[in-house]
Amino acid sequence: MSVKRVRYYLFLRDILTLSLTAFGGPQAFLAMLIDRMVHTRNYITEEELWELNALCNMLPGPSSTQLVSAIGFRVGGPNLAYLALLVWIIPATLLMTSAAALIYFLEENTPGALNFAKFIQPMAIGFIIFAAQKTISKMVQTTEAMVLVLISTFISFFYSSPYVFPVLLLAGGLSTSIKYKNQPKYEKDEPLVIQWANFYLWGGVLVLAATLGALTKYQPVILFENFYRNGSLIFGGGQVLVPYLYTEFVDFKNFLSSEEFLTGYAISQGVPGPTFSFSSFVGAFSMKEFGLVGFLTGGLIAAAGIFLPGIFMIFFVIRFWDQLKKYRPVRAALEGINAVSCGMLIAAAYLLFEPLEANLVNILMILGTYCLLQFTKISSPMIILGGILLGIGVNFLS
Incomplete structure (x- = not known):
C-alpha cells in the first residue's frame, strides 16, 4: 500500500x-x-x-x-x-434516525412512555437560550448589530414563515456591507478568478429538486428540497437550524408535534458528531406513515438535503478564498448576517416555549439547564442523561 x-x-x-x-x-x-x-x-x-x-x-x-x-x-x-463527509455524518445520522423511530414506537404502543422526556423538552429550550447568549456575545459587537438582532427577533416571532428568513439574512448582510470602509484594506496581488462548477451544481440541484417536487408532489423529493433549501440559507451553526425547521415542519406542515421536536433536539445535544444531524430526526418523523422504511428514508434524505449545499459551497469558495477575503464588502456583510441569525435564535426559544405549559417545573428546568451550561463543566450528554433519569424516576414514583 x-x-x-x-x-x-x-x-x-x-x-x-x-x-x-x-x-x-x-x-x-x-x-x-x-x-x-x-x-x-x-x-x-x-x-x-x-x-x-x-x-x-x-x-x-x-x-x-x-x-x-x-x-x-x-x-x-x-x-x-x-x-470524509460520509464518515463524519453517518454515525450521528443513524443515531438520530433510530431515536425518531424509537420515540414514535413508544408513543404508539406504550401510553405515557414518553413521560421520560417531560423534563428534557424544557431543557432543550435551556440549550437554545445558552447557544443564543454565546452566539450574541461572540458575533454582536456594535450598536447597529444589536439593532438588527432586535428587528430580526421581532419579525421572526410575528412572521414565522420559512420564506421570511432568507429575506432577513439578505437585508442584514446588505445593511452592514455599506460600512465596508471600516474593514482593513488588503492589497489585491492578482485578479479574482472564479471556477463556477460547484456553484452551478449547488444551484442546479436546488432548481431541479424544487421543479421535480412541484411536478410530482412526491414526498421524498419535496422533503429533500425542503432540507436542501434550509441548508442553503443557514448561517451560524446548528443552533440556528432550529427556527427554520420548527417553522417549516411543526408550524406549517405539522409533520411532528412541538413536544416531539423538543425531545429530538434535546437528544441531539447528547449525540456526538455534527449538530445538523438533528435534521435526520425531523426527516424521519416527516415520513413516519411509511413505517420503518419511511423512517430510514426520511432520515437519510434529510441528511443529504441539509449537508450537501454547504459542501458544494465550501468546494466552490475554497478555490478562490485567498482572493475573495481581500474584498471589504464581503467581510462587512457578515456582521449583519450573523446579527440576523442571532435574532432568529432568540425568537425560536420563545416560539418553542409557547406550546409548553408555563408552570414552575418547566421554568426551573429551563433555568437549571442554562445555569449548568453556563456555570459548570458538566457535559451536554451528562445533562441530558440526568434529565432522562429524572423523568424516569418521577414517572416510576407517580
Missing part, C-alpha cells in the same frame, strides 16, 4: 474517531481537531485550520462538516473530502 493511501486511510479513521467522540459543541470539536489534525498527524498547520474555520463560518451550512470536508480537500482533494 502506498504512503499516500495509508495517509488517506489514517485520515478517514481519525474522522470516524471524531464522529464518535466529538461531544461538547464547536469549541470542544475545534480543540479535538487541533490536537489530532495539527499536533498529532500534521495534516495541516494550525494557521491553516483557523483560516479554514473562519471561511466555513462565513458560508451557509454546517460549519463543522464543512471544516472536516475542507481539511479532506486540502489533504487529498475532492474524493477524500466526500469520503
